[in-house]
Amino acid sequence: MGYKDLREWLTKVAALQQLKKINGADWDLEMGAITELIYRDGKGVPPAVLFDKVPGYPEGFRALFGMTCSIERMALTLGFPPVKNGIELVQTYRDKLKDFRPVAPKTVTEGAIFENVDRGENVNVLKFPAPMLHEDDGGRYIGTGCLVITRDPEEGWVNFGTYRVMVHDEKSVAFYISPGKHGNLHRRKYFEKKEPCPVVVCAGQDPVLFLASGNEVSYGLSEYDYAGGFKGEPIEVVHGEYTGLPIPASAEIALEGEAFYDDLKDEGPFGEWTGYYASGGRPEPVIRVKNVYFRNDPILCCARPGRPPSDYLLSKCVVKSAMIWDELEKAGIPNVRGVWCHEAGGGRMFNIVSIEQSYPGHSKQAGMVASQCHAGAYLGRFVIVVDEDIDPSSTFDVLWAMASRTDPVESIEIIKRCWSGPLDPRIPVGKKGFNSRAIIDACRPWEWKDKFPKVVESSPSLRKKVLKKWHNVIFE
Ligand SMILES: Cc1cc2nc3c(=O)[nH]c(=O)nc-3n(C[C@H](O)[C@H](O)[C@H](O)COP(=O)(O)O)c2cc1C
Ligand SMILES: [Mn+2]
Numbered sequence: 001m002g003y004k005d006l007r008e009w010l011t012k013v014a015a016l017q018q019l020k021k022i023n024g025a026d027w028d029l030e031m032g033a034i035t036e037l038i039y040r041d042g043k044g045v046p047p048a049v050l051f052d053k054v055p056g057y058p059e060g061f062r063a064l065f066g067m068t069c070s071i072e073r074m075a076l077t078l079g080f081p082p083v084k085n086g087i088e089l090v091q092t093y094r095d096k097l098k099d100f101r102p103v104a105p106k107t108v109t110e111g112a113i114f115e116n117v118d119r120g121e122n123v124n125v126l127k128f129p130a131p132m133l134h135e136d137d138g139g140r141y142i143g144t145g146c147l148v149i150t151r152d153p154e155e156g157w158v159n160f161g162t163y164r165v166m167v168h169d170e171k172s173v174a175f176y177i178s179p180g181k182h183g184n185l186h187r188r189k190y191f192e193k194k195e196p197c198p199v200v201v202c203a204g205q206d207p208v209l210f211l212a213s214g215n216e217v218s219y220g221l222s223e224y225d226y227a228g229g230f231k232g233e234p235i236e237v238v239h240g241e242y243t244g245l246p247i248p249a250s251a252e253i254a255l256e257g258e259a260f261y262d263d264l265k266d267e268g269p270f271g272e273w274t275g276y277y278a279s280g281g282r283p284e285p286v287i288r289v290k291n292v293y294f295r296n297d298p299i300l301c302c303a304r305p306g307r308p309p310s311d312y313l314l315s316k317c318v319v320k321s322a323m324i325w326d327e328l329e330k331a332g333i334p335n336v337r338g339v340w341c342h343e344a345g346g347g348r349m350f351n352i353v354s355i356e357q358s359y360p361g362h363s364k365q366a367g368m369v370a371s372q373c374h375a376g377a378y379l380g381r382f383v384i385v386v387d388e389d390i391d392p393s394s395t396f397d398v399l400w401a402m403a404s405r406t407d408p409v410e411s412i413e414i415i416k417r418c419w420s421g422p423l424d425p426r427i428p429v430g431k432k433g434f435n436s437r438a439i440i441d442a443c444r445p446w447e448w449k450d451k452f453p454k455v456v457e458s459s460p461s462l463r464k465k466v467l468k469k470w471h472n473v474i475f476e
Contacts, residue, residue, distance in 0.1 A: 002079060005112075005250035006206055006299060009077070010064075013048055016072050020047040026055050027063070027140070032133035035065040035304045039311045045070045046311070050299070054129040060297030063129050065304060067145060067207045068315035077207045078230055086318055087338055087393045093322035096230070098329075102221060103228030103235075111238040111249025118292040119241075124170040125289060128203070128253055128300050134271035138281050139166045141270065142203055142255070145301030145312070147213045147223070148175055149200040149245050150186040153193075158246060159183060160223045162214040162303075165201050165287075166267050173201065173255065174267035174284045178421040179433075180378065182219060187285065191261035198243035199259055199287055204252025204301045209235070214303075214312070215319040216375040242290045252298045257289040272423050273346040274379075275307035279422035280429060309343050316347040323375035324351065331369045334358055339370070340392035349381035352392035360446050364413065367439035377419045384440045389455075401442040405452075413439040 003009045013019045020038070025031050031051050039046050049065045068074050075083055078096075083089045118124065130142035143165025151158050159182040166174045177184040190197035202209075208230055212223040224246065228235045237246035240256040247254045264283035272278055303312040317340070325339040335356040342350040353370050357363055367385045370376050376383070386392060386401045406412070420427060420435035427435060444452040458466070467474075 002076060006204065006252060006301075009207060010048075010050070012076055013073055016076070018045060018047045018070055018073055019050060021050050021052065023051075023053040024055065025051050027057075027129040027131045029132055029135060031063055031065070031129075031131045031302075032304050035311050036306060039066065039069070039309055040307075045072070048073065049311075051129070057129045061127075061129055062297070063131060063300045063302050064145070064204070065302050066311035067301060068211060069311050070314065073207075074211075074315050074318060077211060079232065085393070086314070087340065087391065089318050090321040090325065090339065093318065094325045097322060097326040100229055102225035103231070103233065105222075105224040105228060105237045105246055106234035107246070108236045108238060108249050111236065111247075111251075112295045113238060113247055113249060113251045113254055113293045115296050116294045120290065123289050123292050125167055125173060125255060125292065126170055127292075128294070128298065130167055130300065131302060133302075133304050134306060136277055137270050138266065138268045139168070141165060141302075142167050142173060142300070143175070143201050144305070145203075145210055145303040147202040147205060147209055148177070148183050149202060149247070150183050150197065151245060152186050153189050153195070155220070157220055158222045158224060159186060160202070160209075160213050162210065164270055165203075166270070168265055168286060171289050172265075172286050173289060174265060174286055175199070175201070175259070176267050176270070176279075176284050178378070178423065180419055180421070187259065194261055196258040196260055197285075198245060199257060200240055200243060200245045200247055201255040201287065202247060202251050202253070203255065204299045205248050206235075206250065209248060210301065211315060211319055214316060216323060216378070218374060240291065240293075247293065251293075252295050253300060254293045255287070255289045256291045256293070257287045259285040259287050261285070263288070271304075271306045273305040273308075273310070273313070274349070274423060274425050275346070276425040278425040279432075282422075308346060313343045313347060317341045317343050320347045320351075320375055324353070324370055324373060327373035327375055328353070328366060328369055331373065333362075333366050333369060335362075336366065337388040338392045342395065345381065348379050350384075351376060351380065351382070352384045352386060352398050354386045354388055354390055354392045355443070356388040357443055357446055357449060363441045363443045363446070364439065367413070367441060368415070371415065371437045371439055372418070379420050379424055379435070380418065380437055381435070382438050382440060384442050387443045390442075398442070402440060405442050405444055406440060411441045413441070415439065
């Protein structure tokens, strides 16, 4: 792999000229708004943004946004050769998943994460510049680009997921995990037995861990093993003193503690990935923090969800696209030519699958599975299936196929009572849980696809001939 830890990774990102350092921005709304402006209004490839000299904090206590949110930074993170565009990155990721071999983590006795340890009375999670990200947030969020690590009390496997973590006070934080997520399933098992749920929030780490954490790795497979498979070597871990949970040895910041079933406090509202404050504020379990570990000059990893595009969405869309493609193939669906989860849908609500139609019902099958497989099921909305001549990552082409190849009464299938959750902006407050899906078959109808009107465009040979003669005039 091309880098050892987040710090080496940052050096490589600086060499790619994709690291922007900003000194003096305030944790209170400025870091968030600056990141939003860069990602929504900036020109060119948006950089990773490293904030330092945060007012009220020692120099060196930094916050990093937009880690993996460019094609080049993703390829670097995943150890891929340079690729041209998003769809090629999806293809490369999917190729990797085809004969994927997870690699279990390796326990080591020392790690940079133990450079500083605060225990008990000395715990103060606000010693890090946790940002107030959006104006209507219920508090400062120390966990957004984070890993929330838990162990299944019955099955023994370790999961981590990116679940938002809000600061209540110096020694307690809230964590919000949507129903059905693995961390939620683990937590429930402790809570049902009225036992404390041990948990570690890792709030700065190798970006490859963040990619594994924020996307749907299969139930029962530890994200450590998954990330190790991408790294091609075991992730080195140390074990927390209080929980025994594995923590990345080179992590920047880790909070260790436990949650109880009846210890709840309001969490949220929080600006969410759909672009809305949908889940509001509601009581959620509190983590009582027992120990804090951090490196010298620690880097807090952040993500700022909000109205798209935002600073982590591209990477989410690429990974989700590859995962859905992989699950389609594993479900036995042949001739998938591409998958793209559009950023406007937050990588979940507007997903496109392109296939080479091979038998009657093929397109419906692809759409149904894409809407219900593990990577595609949570909070989905639309799945659009297109023919192989449509680039699923080209919004224009997808809309053209929808506009011209569908007959709405025949082409749209609705599935009811699917997996959604409190973050769904279209479900009224108090009724959150299920939503419906539209599977839009925007392929030429199978029965007469060969007789479907011919597309009006110059033949490749005519294009080539004309381009050869007129290239300079056309593109001068
Ligand atoms: C930046 C970011 C923030 C996220 N915040 C949350 C969250 O607060 N709660 C949640 O349930 N999922 C959140 N997710 C989605 C989960 O990380 C994702 O569904 C992941 O697959 C969960 O891990 P699991 O599959 O092991 O449950 C977030 C993802 C990202 C990338
Ligand atoms: Mn998981």
